Amino acid sequence: MSLRLKDVRKSYVEQDGTRLPILGIPEFTLQTGEQVALVGESGGGKTTLLNVISGITTPDAGQVVIGNTDLTRLSEPARDRFRALKIGFIFQTFNLLPAFTALENVLLGMSFSGQKSDSKRAKDLLARVGLSHRLNHRPATLSVGEQQRVAVARSLVNRPALLLADEPTASIDAQHQATVLELIREACSEHNCALLLVTHSAEVAGQFQRVERLKDFNHPQ
Amino acid sequence: MNLVTIAWKSIRQRALASFLTALSVALGVTLMVSVLVVHGIVDRIFSQNASGYHLVVGAKGSPLQLVLNTIYHLSSPVENIPYVYYKELKANPRVLNAIPICMGDVTMEGNFRIIGTSPEFFEVDYHPDKKFRVRGHFLEDDFDAVIGAQVARTNGWNIGSTFKPAHGVADDDHVHDEVFTVVGVLAATGTPNDNGVYIHIDGFYQIAGHAKPIDEAVAKALAFEAVDTQKKKGEAPDKPAPAPAPPKEKHDDHAGHDHHGHHHHELPDEQKEVTAVLINAKHDTAAILLRANINEGPYAQAAIPFQEINWILNNVVGNVRTLLVIMTALILVVSGVGIFVSIYNSMADRRREIAVMRALGAQRGTVFAIIFLESILLCVGGGLFGVLLGHGMVVIAAPILEARSGLLIDPWAFETLELILLPALIAMASLVGIVPGMTAYRTDVAKALHA
Numbered sequence: 001m002s003l004r005l006k007d008v009r010k011s012y013v014e015q016d017g018t019r020l021p022i023l024g025i026p027e028f029t030l031q032t033g034e035q036v037a038l039v040g041e042s043g044g045g046k047t048t049l050l051n052v053i054s055g056i057t058t059p060d061a062g063q064v065v066i067g068n069t070d071l072t073r074l075s076e077p078a079r080d081r082f083r084a085l086k087i088g089f090i091f092q093t094f095n096l097l098p099a100f101t102a103l104e105n106v107l108l109g110m111s112f113s114g115q116k117s118d119s120k121r122a123k124d125l126l127a128r129v130g131l132s133h134r135l136n137h138r139p140a141t142l143s144v145g146e147q148q149r150v151a152v153a154r155s156l157v158n159r160p161a162l163l164l165a166d167e168p169t170a171s172i173d174a175q176h177q178a179t180v181l182e183l184i185r186e187a188c189s190e191h192n193c194a195l196l197l198v199t200h201s202a203e204v205a206g207q208f209q210r211v212e213r214l215k216d217f218n219h220p221q
Numbered sequence: 222m223n224l225v226t227i228a229w230k231s232i233r234q235r236a237l238a239s240f241l242t243a244l245s246v247a248l249g250v251t252l253m254v255s256v257l258v259v260h261g262i263v264d265r266i267f268s269q270n271a272s273g274y275h276l277v278v279g280a281k282g283s284p285l286q287l288v289l290n291t292i293y294h295l296s297s298p299v300e301n302i303p304y305v306y307y308k309e310l311k312a313n314p315r316v317l318n319a320i321p322i323c324m325g326d327v328t329m330e331g332n333f334r335i336i337g338t339s340p341e342f343f344e345v346d347y348h349p350d351k352k353f354r355v356r357g358h359f360l361e362d363d364f365d366a367v368i369g370a371q372v373a374r375t376n377g378w379n380i381g382s383t384f385k386p387a388h389g390v391a392d393d394d395h396v397h398d399e400v401f402t403v404v405g406v407l408a409a410t411g412t413p414n415d416n417g418v419y420i421h422i423d424g425f426y427q428i429a430g431h432a433k434p435i436d437e438a439v440a441k442a443l444a445f446e447a448v449d450t451q452k453k454k455g456e457a458p459d460k461p462a463p464a465p466a467p468p469k470e471k472h473d474d475h476a477g478h479d480h481h482g483h484h485h486h487e488l489p490d491e492q493k494e495v496t497a498v499l500i501n502a503k504h505d506t507a508a509i510l511l512r513a514n515i516n517e518g519p520y521a522q523a524a525i526p527f528q529e530i531n532w533i534l535n536n537v538v539g540n541v542r543t544l545l546v547i548m549t550a551l552i553l554v555v556s557g558v559g560i561f562v563s564i565y566n567s568m569a570d571r572r573r574e575i576a577v578m579r580a581l582g583a584q585r586g587t588v589f590a591i592i593f594l595e596s597i598l599l600c601v602g603g604g605l606f607g608v609l610l611g612h613g614m615v616v617i618a619a620p621i622l623e624a625r626s627g628l629l630i631d632p633w634a635f636e637t638l639e640l641i642l643l644p645a646l647i648a649m650a651s652l653v654g655i656v657p658g659m660t661a662y663r664t665d666v667a668k669a670l671h672a
Contacts, residue, residue, distance in 0.1 A: 051667045056580060077584050084582020091670070095577040099234035104222060111222045112582040154581070
């Protein structure tokens, strides 16, 4: 499933009433199963871009087409449902829910998509990321690296067509960075899932065949 | 994972705050259940006993006190009426049963009231279609005693146990010499009868000091006869006439006698008095006419137990209950506010959590439902715990209440009003859950995720 942005514009209105343009993207595409590293400066609009792609934020104008679906034409509940089923999300700070075990955090993704909880798949995914022995541990008892691996498993549980990763290795040490990155990329390859990975790290970006600089295709006005 | 599980996990995550919040609801419900159960018990006990007899006849004064004293063994004893008056009532063609009740003594152990009565007392149903059942036998000889189930339990008395009555309902050092023997133990009735010690009326009159002093007795008897004569002539009754010279005294003092041998002391009727007479008329109309006749006379009054108890239930017990229910309802409302504050305050810390759920695909309605369910679970969980705790408190308090009031209490009696508690709690939880739920609903996902 491909991603295509067409004439996307997004701006925020500041407290003093002035308009602050963030995104101005004439065209951006991502092919099915393609893996792209997106680099850019802080405050450059990377996170806003991910939010627009995932439907968390609606653009002021333009189209966000994933497969054959234009997210901008969907109602909010339909966007939520689409996001649950088709888009995986990995956050820089993992954002695991502290009340739930590793297994439950993975199952949550299924619960919100309206699918029947498939415990076996969730366990398989956690085993795939090397956490079969930590299924019933809460995030507070997991190491940072383990937490990020749970987040990876959670993002893949609904077999998404597009995985959005917002600096997934920024919070973990160098030793685990490579492992987590490899894990994400391998999982995407296995599921033929497109990957858009935001990073500050030149080293991380260097591992991707296609690296996009936000300022090269984003021209906010 | 369903929404209830997700809500429950969130509650567990804030275990202490959740526990304290639910506990406040539980305590409110506990109070309310206690009030309802205890009131229900009191209501049933009073209503049940009130329907046993048409009338209670006793000395003029407060009809309520007469009923409370005679049937419920509560309140202080009332004045006595002449025995001859009782005999006249018994002979009245409108009367089906006239059962004398003599009070004034208690047991030394347990302070249970001793009631002198006739064997007929046990032949009349204590409640419609409910007859007294006894282990052993009912009153036959003068110094026989039949005891209520609670008396047997508390004092550890059984058939063959003996006791000496102590004078007065209030604490009094004077103990009579006469010895009574338990010949029957009543099966539990769930009424104040369970707390009664019933002795034969003939034995009661043989207790030292129970005979009315001869001067006073004769004066009262003559006065009664004078009124009776006037009544028969169709004249309005006057005040009792002054006492004439006393008749020859048969017996006036039992002090120092040994009553273990149970020799019979015949007492003239003039020296006998009864505290009250329980009346069952031949039919309802007869009861109404009889009551009117008695109340017109100068000596006695006839009270309708049902009416008196209804008055006390409606005007005293009912109002107290209403007040207590309102107070406990207010406590529940305060608990509801506590839940609101607890959940609402937690929302600030949970904005990110909610945003993550939304980012994972949870819809606004879903996160609203999760927060709303937390409120429901806390209220209903606390409420159910409160119901158990409330009945548990009544279990603990039952023996104390029984000892103090003489009422038999079934702590597991379930009040129908308790059924309203659950929907009321759900309604309260719904109100309480709306605002935090809306906060979750309105969460700006993009802002909260990157805050």
